[in-house]
Amino acid sequence: MNILYIGGGFVGTCSAAVSADSGHNVLVYDIDEKKIDKLGSYQKDRIESCMFEEGLYDLLSRNKERIKFTSDYSKVKNFLDKAHVVFMCLPTPEIGETGESDLSFYFDAAEKLANTLIKRQDGKQDNYIVIVNKSTVPIDMVGKTKEIMTQAGVKKFGVVSNPEFLVEGKAVHGSVRPDRVVIGGETEKDFEIMRKLYDRFYSSSGVKYIEVGAGEAEAGKLLSNYLLFNKLTQCFDVVGRTCETFPDLKFENVRKILITDPRIGNWGLYDSLYAGGSCFIKDSRSLSYQLQTAGKNATLVNESYLANKRQLELFIGRAERELDYNWEGKKVALLGLAFKQDTNDIRNAPSINIVNFLLENRVEEIKCYDPVANGDFKRLFEQSKEVKYFETALEALQDTDAVIIATDWPQFRGLYDSLVGLYRGKKGLIMDGRRMLQHKYNDLSREGFDIIAVGSPLLKAK
Numbered sequence: 001m002n003i004l005y006i007g008g009g010f011v012g013t014c015s016a017a018v019s020a021d022s023g024h025n026v027l028v029y030d031i032d033e034k035k036i037d038k039l040g041s042y043q044k045d046r047i048e049s050c051m052f053e054e055g056l057y058d059l060l061s062r063n064k065e066r067i068k069f070t071s072d073y074s075k076v077k078n079f080l081d082k083a084h085v086v087f088m089c090l091p092t093p094e095i096g097e098t099g100e101s102d103l104s105f106y107f108d109a110a111e112k113l114a115n116t117l118i119k120r121q122d123g124k125q126d127n128y129i130v131i132v133n134k135s136t137v138p139i140d141m142v143g144k145t146k147e148i149m150t151q152a153g154v155k156k157f158g159v160v161s162n163p164e165f166l167v168e169g170k171a172v173h174g175s176v177r178p179d180r181v182v183i184g185g186e187t188e189k190d191f192e193i194m195r196k197l198y199d200r201f202y203s204s205s206g207v208k209y210i211e212v213g214a215g216e217a218e219a220g221k222l223l224s225n226y227l228l229f230n231k232l233t234q235c236f237d238v239v240g241r242t243c244e245t246f247p248d249l250k251f252e253n254v255r256k257i258l259i260t261d262p263r264i265g266n267w268g269l270y271d272s273l274y275a276g277g278s279c280f281i282k283d284s285r286s287l288s289y290q291l292q293t294a295g296k297n298a299t300l301v302n303e304s305y306l307a308n309k310r311q312l313e314l315f316i317g318r319a320e321r322e323l324d325y326n327w328e329g330k331k332v333a334l335l336g337l338a339f340k341q342d343t344n345d346i347r348n349a350p351s352i353n354i355v356n357f358l359l360e361n362r363v364e365e366i367k368c369y370d371p372v373a374n375g376d377f378k379r380l381f382e383q384s385k386e387v388k389y390f391e392t393a394l395e396a397l398q399d400t401d402a403v404i405i406a407t408d409w410p411q412f413r414g415l416y417d418s419l420v421g422l423y424r425g426k427k428g429l430i431m432d433g434r435r436m437l438q439h440k441y442n443d444l445s446r447e448g449f450d451i452i453a454v455g456s457p458l459l460k461a462k
């Protein structure tokens with residue numbers, strides 16, 4: 001089949017790569033010329049400099065005959081003459097802190113698409129085309145998309161919802177082997193086309209292929225993200241806080257008890273300074289906004305958002321509160337800029353608030369390190385007298401007074417020797433927002449470090 005992707009971000013590109021790998025001919029269109037240039041280079045370092053996703057380069061280079069990238073809409077126009085399916089993979093961020101989704105990217109793309117679709121096959125509009133929404137959207141965007149198409153005069157089309165459940169960092173793996181594929185549609189014809197498109201998954205016994213109504217698919221995505229977000233924030237705010245409050249409780253030991261109950265399960269049972277990223281927060285906020293707009297109570301949904309926000313504020317403020325720590329004039333290593341391991345995505349990353357906090361508190365220097373997100377972070381905070389970037393954790397740690405760990409990159413678990421070596425004879429502060437050094441807290445305190453970790457009470461240098 002010939003498939004157009006509008007929006008070549010994490011979702012669009014990973015999904016497009018898997019479609020090409022399934023044998024379809026794929027064109028990815030994005031307004032971001034630099035991104036398209038890098039993705040379309042089929043070069044590992046250039047692709048990873050804009051989208052660090054394990055396996056993405058391999059998949060793109062393996063299928064480069066079947067997947068093309070463009071920021072030139074005239075190529076889209078030509079492709080639409082023979083396209084069977086168009087995927088919409090546009091951003092749907094929150095407007096400020098209102099909960100309302102900014103649908104302008106989606107609507108702009110849909111209107112432009114509608115005005116092009118009416119011209120396909122010289123205006124004859126002979127071929128039937130399915131518009132598939134993969135963006136996470138308010139309930140009833142399928143209805144709104146149909147309205148846009150109909151008003152523009154588009155004929156022979158269907159619209160379906162196909163929410164994306166990929167996990168960043170594992171997006172390629174998740175797209176090649178999804179647990180489920182959800183199609184929300186209205187007509188058998190559209191379901192049939194989607195089955196053909198996803199034959200690889202439809203005929204696989206390992207994938208749950210779920211066909212439901214369009215609104216149900218949209219609601220299922222929002223609710224799923226809310227439930228996951230809620231689980232994380234409950235773990236941070238209740239389990240983590242309990243372990244932080246009562247001495248002699250080790251988070252990892254309490255966790256062992258909890259996760260052996262299959263009703264609780266082990267997903268999300270860890271402690272962290274914040275659940276960032278582009279989805280959980282905005283999708284929960286959107287759900288709350290929609291419920292409240294419909295005159296319903298959304299207290300519980302709102303509480304997850306507030307609990308998450310509270311974690312970061314509580315964590316950052318602990319040094320001042322518990323140690324009377326004065327940040328002014330200090331040199332601080334900030335390890336981890338991405339919102340989580342295995343990605344360069346810094347959307348809603350806690351590192352952003354940490355840098356702002358440290359700058360407000362007049363530290364002398366923030367020495368940043370992330371294995372893959374330095375470049376993205378530099379776009380927010382340029383290299384300056386106060387904010388510096390390093391190629392290794394060891395370099396960032398040199399000549400510092402304090403260390404803040406903000407991302408769960410596995411390599412940070414092995415920092416004990418470097419920390420002890422570099423701080424020898426000097427008192428230091430470790431703020432571990434991910435419990436990466438939990439196996440060494442006692443040893444580090446004996447070596448002269450004060451330790452503030454999520455899920456632990458303050459451990460003073462011995």
Ligand SMILES: NC(=O)c1ccc[n+]([C@@H]2O[C@H](COP(=O)([O-])OP(=O)(O)OC[C@H]3O[C@@H](n4cnc5c(N)ncnc54)[C@H](O)[C@@H]3O)[C@@H](O)[C@H]2O)c1
Binds near residue numbers: 030108136166
């Ligand atoms: N990232 C995830 O983990 C994830 C998972 C599931 C669902 N989603 C949802 O999928 C959607 C896309 O997310 P993403 O992470 O891929 O976002 P992204 O920001 O990485 O990508 C979106 C892309 O759309 C492009 N774009 C914006 N306006 C455009 C236009 N008019 N025409 C063409 N391209 C345009 C942007 O340049 C950008 O490259 C969002 O609704 C998100 O909530 C994301």
